[in-house]
Amino acid sequence: MGRWRDGRGVLVVGAAEGAVEVPLEIAASYRARTKGLLGRESVEGALLLSPASGIHTFRMRMPIDVAYLSRDLRVLAVRTMVPGRLGLPRPRARHVLEAEAGVMAGWGVVAGVRVDVVAGGVS
Secondary structure, three states: OOOOOOOOEEEEOOOOOOOOEEEEEOOOOOOHHHOOOOOOOOOOHHHHEEEEEEEEEOOOOEEEEEEEOOOOEEEEEEEOOOOEEEEEOOOOOHHHHHHHOOHHHHOOOOOEEEEEEEEEEOO
């Protein structure tokens, strides 16, 4: 937790009960957060925007799952957003996780769950 740098890592969901590990891109700089998933056709795993409390899907090419995370990486809410929408900032959210629509539920990313981020390989 804390200050990450742009790069790659692993999202760990459900560490206690048979963890799911998901490839993760970390976007911590203003430039990387601003670009996010814009213009992409797909994403392998997930993208973590930090710090962030809200997102938009203008100029996106695909619907996405969005998980709003608290300071301690607890999932506050998960929403699916289609392209061309503005997601209002979420109170208490400090990080936002994005992935292709429909995948987060399969990973166990649901409200109330705490996730972990293992950073590795800074670009």
